[in-house]
Amino acid sequence: MALKQISVFLENKSGRLAEVTKVIGDAGINLLGMTIADTADFGILRIIVTDYEKTMKVLTENRFTAKMTDVLAIEVSDTPGGLSHIMEVFCKNNINIEYLYFTIDRRSGKHLVILKTEDPNQALAMIASNGLTALSSLE
Amino acid sequence: MIFNPTAECMPVPERKELQLKKLRETVSRAYKNCGFYKNKMDRVGVKPEDIQTLEDISKLPFTTKDELRETYPYGLLSVPLSEIREVHTSSGTTGIPVVGLYTEHDLRMWGESAARCLAMTGATKDDIIQNGYGYGLFTGGLGIHHGGRTLGATVIPISAGNTPRHLQMLRDFKTTTLTCTPSYALYLAEAAREAGVDLSETALCRGLFGAEPWSENMRIQIEKRLGIKAYDIYGLTEIIGPGVACECTEQHGLHIHEDFFYPEIIDPKTGKALPEGEKGELVLTTIDKTGAPLLRYRTKDITYLFRDACACGRTTVKIHRLMGRNDDMLIIRGVNVFPSQIEEILAATEGLQPHYQIIVDRTGNHLDSIELRVEVDEASFSDETKEMEALRRRLQETIKSKLGINAKITLMEPKSIERSTGKSQRIIDKRKI
Numbered sequence: 001m002a003l004k005q006i007s008v009f010l011e012n013k014s015g016r017l018a019e020v021t022k023v024i025g026d027a028g029i030n031l032l033g034m035t036i037a038d039t040a041d042f043g044i045l046r047i048i049v050t051d052y053e054k055t056m057k058v059l060t061e062n063r064f065t066a067k068m069t070d071v072l073a074i075e076v077s078d079t080p081g082g083l084s085h086i087m088e089v090f091c092k093n094n095i096n097i098e099y100l101y102f103t104i105d106r107r108s109g110k111h112l113v114i115l116k117t118e119d120p121n122q123a124l125a126m127i128a129s130n131g132l133t134a135l136s137s138l139e
Numbered sequence: 140m141i142f143n144p145t146a147e148c149m150p151v152p153e154r155k156e157l158q159l160k161k162l163r164e165t166v167s168r169a170y171k172n173c174g175f176y177k178n179k180m181d182r183v184g185v186k187p188e189d190i191q192t193l194e195d196i197s198k199l200p201f202t203t204k205d206e207l208r209e210t211y212p213y214g215l216l217s218v219p220l221s222e223i224r225e226v227h228t229s230s231g232t233t234g235i236p237v238v239g240l241y242t243e244h245d246l247r248m249w250g251e252s253a254a255r256c257l258a259m260t261g262a263t264k265d266d267i268i269q270n271g272y273g274y275g276l277f278t279g280g281l282g283i284h285h286g287g288r289t290l291g292a293t294v295i296p297i298s299a300g301n302t303p304r305h306l307q308m309l310r311d312f313k314t315t316t317l318t319c320t321p322s323y324a325l326y327l328a329e330a331a332r333e334a335g336v337d338l339s340e341t342a343l344c345r346g347l348f349g350a351e352p353w354s355e356n357m358r359i360q361i362e363k364r365l366g367i368k369a370y371d372i373y374g375l376t377e378i379i380g381p382g383v384a385c386e387c388t389e390q391h392g393l394h395i396h397e398d399f400f401y402p403e404i405i406d407p408k409t410g411k412a413l414p415e416g417e418k419g420e421l422v423l424t425t426i427d428k429t430g431a432p433l434l435r436y437r438t439k440d441i442t443y444l445f446r447d448a449c450a451c452g453r454t455t456v457k458i459h460r461l462m463g464r465n466d467d468m469l470i471i472r473g474v475n476v477f478p479s480q481i482e483e484i485l486a487a488t489e490g491l492q493p494h495y496q497i498i499v500d501r502t503g504n505h506l507d508s509i510e511l512r513v514e515v516d517e518a519s520f521s522d523e524t525k526e527m528e529a530l531r532r533r534l535q536e537t538i539k540s541k542l543g544i545n546a547k548i549t550l551m552e553p554k555s556i557e558r559s560t561g562k563s564q565r566i567i568d569k570r571k572i
Contacts, residue, residue, distance in 0.1 A: 007522030009515055011552050037524045041549050044522055065520045065553050098523050116522070 001136030002070035002120040004052045008045040009065040027058040032138045033103030070120040073135040076113045089130045142258035146398050147453045161426035172217040201435045208235040215431035228276045229376040230543050240430040249379045253286020256385035260370040264291030271319030273299040278380020283318045302330045317346040320473045321353035325505030328364035339366035347372045350473040392457030399427040407465045418443045420465050439465040471507045490519025494556045501570040510547040
C-alpha cells in the first residue's frame with residue numbers, strides 16, 4: 001500500500017511556515033517527515049503525519065489549501081550506494097520520479113526515502129518483485 | 140510652423156460657423172446612410188434638421204464604446220464599402236475590437252491632423268521622424284506615419300520595441316523627432332545610458348508622446364534624460380488615433396483640431412454639457428470623417444476645455460492634459476485593459492478562482508509592469524511544482540495572446556485576497572504618473 005502525504009500550498013511570505021506548523025502542533029499531530037518545494041512566489045509543503053484525517057481537518061479549518069496524495073516510503077540502507085540501488089531499480093523499470101525526500105522510521109530507526117511517482121500502484125508491484133520494502137504507515 | 144494657418148488660426152466666430160456647417164452635413168449623412176444612427180435618432184425623436192446651432196448637438200444621443208463593439212465590424216459604415224481604403228482596430232482585448240474605417244478623404248484628414256500636430260511641436264519637412272509607435276492595426280504607428288508623410292518629413296517606420304536598433308538608427312540616421320509612448324522614451328534613455336550613448340550629442344531635439352497617461356513630472360524626466368522637448372499628443376482609436384490634439388511649443392494645453400473634431404465636456408453622471416473651464420468627460424464628434432463618423436462619442440477621458448490667446452497664434456480650443464478616466468480602464472504600455480477582461484480569462488481558466496488583484500507599477504526601467512495575483516483553486520492545487528508552474532504559464536500565455544500584455548502571475552492561497560464588493564481594491568495602481 002502507498003503512504004499518505006499531505007501537501008500544503010504556501011504563499012511566499014514570512015511567518016507562513018510558522019503558522020502552518022503551529023496549527024498542526026496545536027492539534028497534537030506529530031510530523032514524521034517533511035520537505036518544502038519552493039519557487040520564487042510560492043512553496044509547497046509536503047508532510048507525513050500521525051493523523052491524516054485530523055490534519056486535513058485542522059488545515060482546512062484554518063484556511064490552508066491542503067491535499068492528500070499517495071507516495072511511496074521505501075526502506076533505504078544507511079550505507080554508501082543505498083539510494084543508488086533503489087534508483088537503479090526505478091530506472092530499469094522506466095518509472096519516473098517526480099520528487100523525493102528522506103525521513104526515518106522512528107519505530108525501527110531505518111532510513112526511508114519518500115518518493116512520488118505517477119502511478120504508485122504500478123511502482124508498488126515493481127518494488128515487491130525487486131526485493132525492496134515499502135511501508136504504508138509510519139505509525 | 141503652422142501647417143494650415145487658415146484652419147488653425149481662423150477667428151473663432153468664423154470657425155464656429157464652419158463647425159456648424161460640417162456638423163449638420165455629418166449628421167445628415169449619418170442619418171441617411173447609417174441605420175445605426177438613424178435608429179438612435181428616431182428613438183429620441185431627433186431629425187437632422189433639428190440641428191440649427193452648435194448647441195443643438197446636445198439633442199443627439201451619445202455613442203458609447205459598447206455600441207461600437209455591438210456594431211462590429213461594419214455597423215457604422217456610412218459610405219459604400221468600396222470607398223474604404225484602410226481598416227484599423229483597437230487591440231481587441233475583449234475579443235471584439237473597436238473598428239476604424241477610413242475613406243481616402245478620412246486618410247487625408249488623419250494625415251493632416253497628425254501633420255498639424257508634428258508642426259505644432261516645431262517639426263518641418265526637414266525633420267527625421269523616428270516612429271516608435273507600433274505599426275499594424277494599432278492607429279499609433281500609421282497615424283504618425285501618415286502625418287509625417289503629409290508634413291513632407293522623413294519617416295523611419297521602426298515601430299515599437301528593439302531598443303538597440305532604436306539607438307542605432309537614432310544615432311546613424313540623425314533622427315530629430317521621436318514618437319513613442321512616454322514610458323518607452325524613458326526606457327530608451329536608460330538603455331542609451333547603459334550603452335554609453337550620449338543622447339544630448341545626437342540630433343534628437345523633440346518627441347511627441349502619447350497613448351498612455353503621463354504627467355508633468357514625467358515630462359521633466361524625459362526632457363532632462365533625453366535632452367529634448369517633450370510634447371503630449373492625444374488620440375484614440377475610435378476617432379483617428381494620434382493627432383486629435385497636441386501641445387504646441389508653448390506646452391500649455393493641447394490644441395484640438397476643431398474643424399475636424401467637435402469637443403464637448405459633460406458631467407459624466409448627468410450627461411449635461413459643462414461650460415469651458417469645468418472638468419468633466421470629453422465627448423468628441425467627428426465633423427470631417429466620412430467612412431464611419433462618430434457622433435458624440437464618450438471618450439471616458441477626464442479633462443477640461445479652455446481657450447486662451449496662445450502665443451503660437453492658433454485660435455483652436457485646448458484640452459488640459461488628461462486628468463484620469465471615468466471608468467476602470469487601465470492603460471498599460473499603450474494597451475487598454477479592462478479588469479472585466481481579466482475576469483473573463485480567469486473564469487475560463489480551469490483551476491483558478493475569479494478572485495484577483497491587479498497591481499500596476501512603473502518601476503526602475505520606467506515601463507509599466509502589471510502583476511496579476513490570483514487565487515489557486517483547492518481542487519486544482521497540486522503537490523507538484525511543475526503542475527503549478529504550468530498553470531501559471533497557461534494563464535500568462537492566455538493573457539499575452541488575448542490582451543497583448545506580459546503580466547507577472549502570482550499564485551495566491553485561496554481566500555487570501557481581500558473580498559470586496561467594489562472593484563477599487565482589485566486594482567492597485569502604484570504608478571506615480
